[in-house]
């Protein structure tokens with residue numbers, strides 16, 4: 001597969017950012033994680049079979065998978081994945097963690113997963129990289145396989161939007177995340193993935209996107 005050098009550079013920057021952020025990620029993310037930790041088990045309650053989690057980060061979702069799940073966890077940053085490995089030891093399911101780029105997934109075979117699951121990965125990716133990651137989700141899912149993504153988006157509420165504008169530069173600097181990533185739009189452009197539902201978990205900011213591979 002030919003890889004665009006510009007995309008590779010963007011990914012190397014993200015990887016470098018997360019290799020630094022990994023050292024204190026769980027500490028700086030803690031105020032948000034108090035909320036996310038209530039959502040994670042609920043989001044994984046019905047997830048079964050062979051599952052790909054993209055952008056596992058420090059492994060916050062790992063302990064919530066059902067014991068019957070066979071999980072492959074992908075992560076771009078070697079320092080983040082090192083943290084995730086510790087959490088994987090405490091997970092009830094079988095886990096293979098791989099240091100891999102979700103926009104390429106070179107080592108991942110096609111049409112093999114029942115689920116693709118990801119929390120807050122696409123919102124750290126520039127639009128062109130998201131499109132590539134979505135193509136890979138489509139490739140590796142079985143026909144009939146499902147996906148569930150949780151992302152942050154801009155709010156239409158003036159007060160929340162003001163706060164997002166204040167914190168936006170910090171969030172982008174530290175996490176690479178932005179509120180204008182348009183993941184839903186990119187998913188809707190996919191020829192094989194069909195969005196079956198969206199809902200907000202909090203305000204009109206935390207957007208859950210679910211769908212199926214046709």
Ligand SMILES: C[S@@+](CC[C@H](N)C(=O)[O-])C[C@H]1O[C@@H](n2cnc3c(N)ncnc32)[C@H](O)[C@@H]1O
Pocket residue numbers: 011014015018054055056057058059060074075076077080100101102103118119120121124125175177
């Ligand atoms: C905001 S963190 C979220 C981590 C975790 N999913 C969670 O919910 O706590 C985003 C993660 O996506 C990873 N990531 C970004 N681009 C990636 C890519 N192309 N392939 C795999 N992982 C990627 C980052 O390294 C980082 O660990």
